[in-house]
Amino acid sequence: MTFELRTKGAVTSIEGPLVFLKRVVNVGLGEAVEVEGADGSVRLGRIVxxxxxxxxMELLESTTGLGIEDVTVRFRGEPMTMALGPGLLGRVFDGVGRPRDGGVPVPAVVRRRVDTGTINPATRGLPQDFIETGVSSIDILNSLVRGQKLPIFSAGGLPHDRLAAGIAQNARLRGEDEAGFAVVFAGIGVSHDAAENFRAAMEESGALEHTAMFLNLASEPSAQRLLTPRYALTAAEYLAFEEGRHVLVVLTDMTNYCEALREVSASHGEIPSRKGYPGYMYSDLATIYERAGWIKGVPGTLTQLPILTMPADDISHPIPDLTGYITEGQVVLDRTLEHKGIYPPVNVLPSLSRLIDQGIGEGYTHKDHPALAQQLFSTYARATRVRILSSVVGRDGLTDVDRLYLDFGDRFEAEFVHQKEMRPFEESFALGWKILAMLPTVELSRLSDAQIARHIKPVSEKQAEPGDG
Known part of the structure; x- marks a missing residue:
């Protein structure tokens, strides 16, 4: 049972976000506290x-103005919790679940701990079925599956914020489950401008109606960034496993989360590991990523699309490296493609969705989708090798077929990967066949004669068939 205890005059020192208190009460690690200053302002915190x-105690708000003698501490006697109820969608919250949109707090039907454990492996169902993002290079080649965790590896200066907002606005389910789709968007350590752009984009597109937004600003304390994804995932779990919705959680930017973890760890005096990050960062990230999934016997699902920026464009850096071990693939953004003016600059060769086979094909998207994805990937890989050869011998030194592959690579990037606006699956599917048609059919070794006849010959008369799913 929750209890409240007031202590005054027991605070010994305040160092940054940390408040040190004499052991005058019996409390537990991780319990929530409220610290009230002389001016009556209340700051939320937890015992660390x-x-x-x-x-x-670690405060989640600034300690500026707090004095040792005039501080009152209230112990809640419970861990950090969040009030959950039917009014979550359409709302904008701060990093610890408080309304940022000027509205009233969500009427609490239940209260849930934000540091809840991950899904029990014995109760997990196999992720399956397709989530349409509107991004051709993801939908066709690296498909997102319900219950999956598929990160986007970006880098400083690349348009991952624009991509995150675009996916959050346009992501949808196909078929009868579309009405039960919801998005939880968490901005971690974002600037004021970025937070306002996210909110305005969702509001103007109408996507805010089926979205719950959690925005943690860069100006707010680092300790709060550690809780933002946990509050967002607690709300997502309620929507998925209590209301039976299919929820897509977009987390951006997980690098800001890891930097906050390093900063807070250093303030606690913990021994650092690789590049100054704490040695437990792998298990800490797992407590976030492993909350995605599909529980047997429960109608809803929780899918994660975390976005991180690779420091110095280094994919072997601890943040993307550890993330790759926990998650089921990655979508990699490329600076070279971005310099060519291609948006989104997705490099499809190092990108991978390990669960793609569980969400595409007959009954989900289209029976010929797997063959199209394999052929496009294989052909683009060949085009990339021809580019290297061309840089040595020149275009004139290539065979006629190699020149076709060279043209295919340019056209694939300029027409398929590049998109000025989000595309429905059917448009991306048809475009993939259209680009393949520029090659001789003898080169399309991943396609059957029937698939070539259905989608490529004659391309002027035969159009791609609509999805079967």
Whole structure:
């Protein structure tokens, strides 16, 4: 049962976000606290360390103006929780679940711990079925599956914020489940301008009606960034497993989360590991990513699309490296493609969706979708090798077929990967066949004669068939 205890005059020191208190009460690690200053303002925090003599509290808001003698601490006697109810969608919250849109708090039907455990492996169902993002290079070649966690690896200066907003606005289910789709968008350590752009984009597109937004600003304390994805996922779990919705969670930017984890770890005096990050960063990230999934016997699903920026464009950096171990693939954004003016600059060769086979094909998208994806990937890989050869011998030194592959690579990037606006699946599907038609059919070794006849010959008369799903 929740209890409240007031203590005054027991605070010994305040260092940055940490408040040190004499051990005058019996409390547990991770419990929520409220610290009230002399002006009556209340700051939320949690207990992060205990010993026989003292309690260390970490505040999620600025400690500016707090004095040692005039601080009142209230112990909630429970971990950090969030009030959940039917009014979550259409709302904008801050990083710890408080309304940022000026509205009233969500009427609480239940309260849930934000640090809840991950899904029990024994109850997990196999992720399956297709989520349409509107991005051709994802929908056709690296399809997102319900219950999957598929990160986007970006880099500083690349348009991942624009891509995140576009996917959040346009993502949808196909078929009868479309009405039960919802999005939870979490901006972690974003600037004021970026937060306002996210909110305005969702509002103007009408997507905010089926979206819950959590926006943690860069000006807010680092400790709050550690809780933002957990509050967002707690709301998503309620929508998915209590209301039976299919929820897509977009988390951007997980690099800001990891930087906050490093900063907070250093403030606690913990021994650093690779590049100064704490040695437990792998397990900490797993407590976030493993909350995605599909529970047997429960109608809803929770899918994650975390976005991170690779420091120094280094895919072997601890953040993308550890993320890749936990998640089921990656979508990689490329600076070279971005310099060519291609948006989104998705490099399809290092990109991978390990669960693509569970969400495409007959009954989901189209029976010929797997063959199209394999042929496009194989052909573009060959075009990339021909480019390297061309840089040595020149275009004139290539065979006629190699020149076709060279043209295919340019056209694939300029027409298929590049898109000025989001595309429905059917348009991306038809475009893939259209570009393949520029090659001799003898080169299309991943396609059957029947598939070539249906979609390529004659291309002027035969159009791609609509999805079967």
């Amino acid at each position: 360390a205990l010993d026989e003599d003292r309690i260390v």
